[in-house]
């Protein structure tokens with residue numbers, strides 16, 4: 169479970185988040201919906217302790233990580249897998265090196281176990297035959313699947329997706345979304361999906377929080393979104409465009 | 413904050429400027445503090461460099477072998493130029509036999525290391541800045557942290573160790589090339605007997621000349637690697653941001669190389 173409690177955050181003089189509270193339960197898929205630049209990626213980075221809030225607390229599985237040192241955070245972060253907006257794959261490494269990198273780095277596993285887990289992720293992501301390719305030679309959807317495979321490598325119980333379908337064609341988007349749904353069904357994984365695309369929310373999310381101008385203006389099960397009265401939500405429901 | 417100068421008059425401008433100055437001073441000290449911690453962490457991770465020996469080797473190749481041509485070219489040209497110019501000067505005083513002595517001191521103590529430092533800051537520093545900057549904006553550095561790997565130990569310390577190791581032999585090779593090109597010019601341009609040239613080089617070179625020259629290698633290695641890497645880590649704002657942070661890294665490290673060059677010479681020569 170991840171909890172944000174009364175988080176405020178500024179970059180320089182600019183206030184990005186203002187008293188934001190959110191709870192993400194295990195085994196559920198929670199979407200955070202909001203226009204570009206509202207602070208969605210920032211929220212994911214707060215959850216991992218990659219950045220610190222100015223005010224408020226971040227609690228992961230009951231542990232307050234707000235003021236933890238970087239080294240003690242490493243342990244906590246391995247409970248969560250992160251899929252970055254631009255995938256953040258290491259461009260000088262092959263696909264299987266990308267998948268195995270953090271296992272070799274941070275777990276003292278025998279090499280046979282490392283390659284077993286890498287093969288498992290290759291199969292899961294449907295990337296057989298591409299093991300020795302560099303990320304740049306793969307399509308956008310395949311790269312995203314490698315990034316998801318990498319995020320699963322420590323067998324986390326929560327996975328954080330930063331705009332998982334942004335920049336993908338409709339077919340690849342669908343594939344990624346069904347992959348996300350299957351993760352919860354088959355592996356009992358919880359997920360946070362940060363997105364500015366309404367279809368993502370209706371396709372996979374159990375519940376959704378809407379972030380607008382630094383505040384959470386809606387936080388409930390996905391079906392209730394249709395009943396929300398906030399003018400911003402009304403406008404996105406009517407024309408599905410978030411670039412406001 | 414948004415008051416216009418015309419409505420507030422000249423007196424209104426002064427507090428505005430002071431606020432701006434104050435903010436910039438604060439930002440500067442904050443950056444310095446960040447740089448201090450960054451550097452400290454890079455040094456503290458040196459014992460862990462064994463783990464990243466592959467990266468150390470890669471970086472050693474980049475800052476050593478790959479930088480050798482540009483370092484040699486600059487050493488050869490500075491040696492040749494010094495021999496020609498200083499030779500012309502000394503000729504006026506009838507002291508051309510001193511040519512070896514004066515060029516060797518300049519090459520070994522001052523211009524050799526300085527030019528090498530500037531070349532490496534352009535070559536090794538720019539590569540660090542651009543590479544790490546690109547990794548920063550593509551969130552690869554965040555990814556390292558997110559999966560529990562210290563990006564400074566993985567990315568910066570191997571560069572630092574490689575530079576500390578490689579800058580010394582580079583200095584030696586650059587001294588060697590500079591002196592030989594000076595000797596060549598002395599013989600072929602000034603018609604000075606090589607025996608006379610080298611005779612005024614070797615017996616007169618004091619240990620402090622080498623201490624000055626070779627102390628600069630590790631100092632420059634530290635400055636160039638840490639400044640360029642730090643700026644890479646700070647990159648933000650897309651590809652243009654990588655450009656900005658790379659330039660900043662080169663400008664600042666070149667400036668610091670110039671300053672350090674002066675102080676290392678001053679401190680060593682005053683104390684030896």
Ligand SMILES: Nc1ncnc2c1ncn2[C@@H]1O[C@H](COP(=O)(O)OP(=O)(O)O)[C@@H](O)[C@H]1O
Nearest residue numbers: 179184202203204205206207208209210211648
């Ligand atoms: N390191 C930073 N320094 C200053 N401003 C930042 C930084 N990171 C993000 N921002 C700004 O904060 C806002 C929120 O960023 P982000 O969380 O990436 O938005 P989103 O993911 O919702 O598009 C953006 O306007 C962005 O420009």
Ligand SMILES: [Mg+2]
Nearest residue numbers: 208209253330
């Ligand atoms: Mg974002």
